[in-house]
Amino acid sequence: MQAAMEITAKYCQKEMEEYGACVASHPAEWQQQCQHLKVKVAQCTSSHPVIKKIRTDCAGEFAEFERCLRENQASAQTCSPHVVRFLACAETVDIKGLGNAVPQPT
Numbered sequence: 001m002q003a004a005m006e007i008t009a010k011y012c013q014k015e016m017e018e019y020g021a022c023v024a025s026h027p028a029e030w031q032q033q034c035q036h037l038k039v040k041v042a043q044c045t046s047s048h049p050v051i052k053k054i055r056t057d058c059a060g061e062f063a064e065f066e067r068c069l070r071e072n073q074a075s076a077q078t079c080s081p082h083v084v085r086f087l088a089c090a091e092t093v094d095i096k097g098l099g100n101a102v103p104q105p106t
Contacts, residue, residue, distance in 0.1 A: 008051065012044035028074050049098045058089035 008016065019041050022034035045051045055062065065086050068079035 008045055008048075011048065012041060015041045015044045023076070027076070030076075031070065031073055050095050053095060053098065054090045054093050057093045058086055061086040061089045 015037065019034060019037040022037050023030040026033040046055075061082070065079060065082035068082045069076055072078040
């Protein structure tokens, strides 16, 4: 997961910051107001092999998290357990064999 976070931060930081700021600015209607930014983040992250593998291997956990967010638009913090489950899954994803896709420690 650390590698995915590094990749996301390196390649998609601007998109993630814009999306996060939008969600924070529109707590009750972020689903509608921030959809275009969510798409930009998805487009950015979907091109990297590590992130693609995590999204594939943990699709169920991620879907549950998104469902929770849709059902609790005014109180996203309710979905914290879903985030924890998704992150726990992501930590177990085997990213070996993705070659140079994983940043090497410096």
